[in-house]
Amino acid sequence: MKQTYTVEGMTCEGCKASVTKHLSQIKGVTEVSVHLEKAEATVVSEKPLVISTLKEALPSKYTISEKNIFKENTNTVTTEVQNKEGKSKLQQLKPLFLIFLFIALIDGAMNYPQFKTQALMLDFMGLFFMVFSLFKLFDLKGFSSSFAMYDPLAKMVPPYGFVYPFIEVGLGILFLMRIAIPGLLIITLVVLSITTIGVTRSLLGKRSIQCACLGTVLDLPMTQATFIENAVMIVMALVMIFGWV
Template sequence: MKHTYKITGMTCGNCKATVQDSLRQVEDVFNVEVSLENQEATITMDKHVELGKLEEALPSKYTISQKEEKNVFASTNATSFQQEEEKTKLQQLKPLLLIIFYITVASILLHYKNWNWNDFMLDFMGLFYIVFSFFKILDLKGFPESFKMYDPLAKQVHAYGWIYPFIETALGLMFLMRFQVNIALVITLIVLGITTIGVTKTLLDKKSIRCACLGTALKLPMTEATFIENAIMIVMASLMLIF
């Protein structure tokens, strides 16, 4: 479900970012879009969040109030939002699951005649990084904002969110070209290890935020699937370093 609220107290881009980040931290809030020009915030929720909770999340400088909208299409929009809310996790994660499926099948087909586990894992990891970095680069401006919502390093170092897609691209090429594989494996453990810590904390805190694993082009919720995909890569990297 989606609601639009009036926000007062915003005077600059930093205010907009503060309001957006604060509201995104509220439980059951899936996405927040803030308009500085209109002094509004459009909030997408997994389930209804009381106005009081939203107000508590904001610094005292800002106030939030319900915006009353008169729209002849209101009933149609309400139906649309209700249908969106009723989507199951599996339906929401369909794009992610399909991409992982295709990457797995492609990696198997590359080696089915002369099967080798190491080569399969290297190609899986390489294709994984290349495909996922592609979706992140599609919206290079929006990705850092979504990524820093759960990645501990991106929260502290803003530039990290900007260069992360290119780190993934470089790692993907290193695996596919078999170039400095051990270095790429170590970097994988560090980079995905940091992200997985943030993902785990988000899941344990039961926060409803958008997953940036496929950038912002596809609106995916943060679920256990995000943890699993990172865990698969970490396990593969660990096995290859050990054996």
């Protein structure tokens, strides 16, 4: 069942992430989509929800009220709407692909004319961490709230979400400086594996959550964007660890 509510009190992306997080934790809720500008929250649940349950789930600074009646059988959405949603996801992933492209171009320019595979991969990983941490730092609070929605460690230890971007900065600098590479590769695998576990759980639970890999600056579909990001880095780390290059 699908219901759209009016949510008052949201003023920034951090608020959007907070509302999404708290509503997603309600039992029976399978998907939450929050629109900051419209001050709306659309909730898909297994059964009708009582408005008091939603109010109790949200922090006191937010006021939530019903906007329209429940809509059953959400799977019967028209083909036209489904196509629009599909295009929307592809369009949302476009910034991620562009960032990868520009990182690759900078990486190539830095290593011209040798183009040694190991050096290319290390520089790519370093640039990747530096660029992605920058986007997170634009809205550290918003990132932390979004990240805690699916990263298991950030859920258990909230301060980890605030520290995570700085971990990426450190990894990026050390990769570019070629310092303690074996240790950095292991840390990369551990950190990204933890996030991947959370993404997998969200995917299996069919939950729609904003990706926090680029902070709250860009609205990316979490599962696709995070899997693409993690897959690239995990494969590179494994290749380097096992000396396949």
